[in-house]
Amino acid sequence: MASAKEPNLIDPIHQFAISKLADIKIGNIDISFTNSSQFMVITTIAIMFLFMLGLSKRSIIPNRFQMICELSYNFIANLLRANVGEQGRDYFPFVFTLFMFIFFCNLIGLIPYTFTVTSHIIVTFAFAGLIFIGVTLIGFVKNGLGYLRMFYPKGVPVYMAPIIIPIEIISYLTKPVSLSVRLMANMLAGHSIIKIFAGFIVMMGFFGIIPLAGLVAIYALEVFIAFLQAYIFTILTCIYLNDALHPHH
């Protein structure tokens, strides 16, 4: 670690390092409980706690926690209905869990000295890959081989096919990559900038008030981005799902 060598240096990447908390191995595979796992568990417990609190005393006139639960429910339900339609109902639990998990990971990651689960490419790629495989399977199950028509849109002249079909296939295959990298890169960049500005505050002493003001502004932006990226991830999932369910649009 550079910060260990020269303690004055700011190391914005150090916050993403994974450290083992408990060694666990199954065969040769290392599945140790790390700080990443720790914050996955914290996120899950936080969401479950919120929903248990909100759903413990269900009433016609909701209290604050019930209001949060119902607002998030209606938010995702409307998103799914607008983008997929009524057939999207079956996939609502997954989309809802996905949104809540990513949103809470992003938000909890903004608390100082915490770890952002979604800043690791493997986590976001796991989600994106799951969505990609799921959406492709749904597409083939619902439409049969007609799903392949998607790579050759209607109304395209035959002589354009050699160009259009590879482009469509490439754009289809890059979906999970862009989906996962977008979320991970946003988290990585945002947290790095926060760390760098925080380091400037310490370095500049009294004049640290200038980067402090910048930090406050960037922090507010990051809270917004935490929501926005979860929202984008969810809405893109809905759009891919819609493509699989209604490929001829």
Place this chain on the structure above:
Amino acid sequence: MTFFWKIVFLVSIVLWPQIGFTEGDGLPQMDITTFPSQLFWLIITFGILYLFMWRTAIPKLRNTIEERQDKILLDINEAEKIKSEAEDTLREYEEKIQSASKEAGEIISQAKTQADEMIENIKKKQDLKLSQMLNDSKDRINKQYEDSKDQIENAKIESIKLISAKFLTESLDDDEIRKEIN
């Protein structure tokens, strides 16, 4: 505000060499050895959360929201029923008022005609009385006039008789005098 951001940018440029990236290890994100652990725990935590949402949270939420919507619909229906009832009552009330006012008008007009009749009767009676009285007094006056006329004539005759008695030797007859006067 742009000035502020310029200063922030300048500070960043000046302090840039102070940023030390982790050397040798590269990005922690690219450390493949951590992948199995992350995937394993992600599947476990996300799986638990998914089961919780799918089995517990979402059905409860859906029930609550549907119950509320049902309650709202019921309340709206009830409110509409009450509203229509109130409108019926209002219509009845207005009809009653209308019929009552009509009745009152009839009663008033009846009373008016009755009063007119009575007035007419009284007037007639009075006229009759008056004309009778008038005739009576006329008769009386005529009678008195006649009477006084006779008396005057008699007095005239008497006085002429007296005067003539003084001047004439022969007394005059009453009938002759009357002839002479008239």
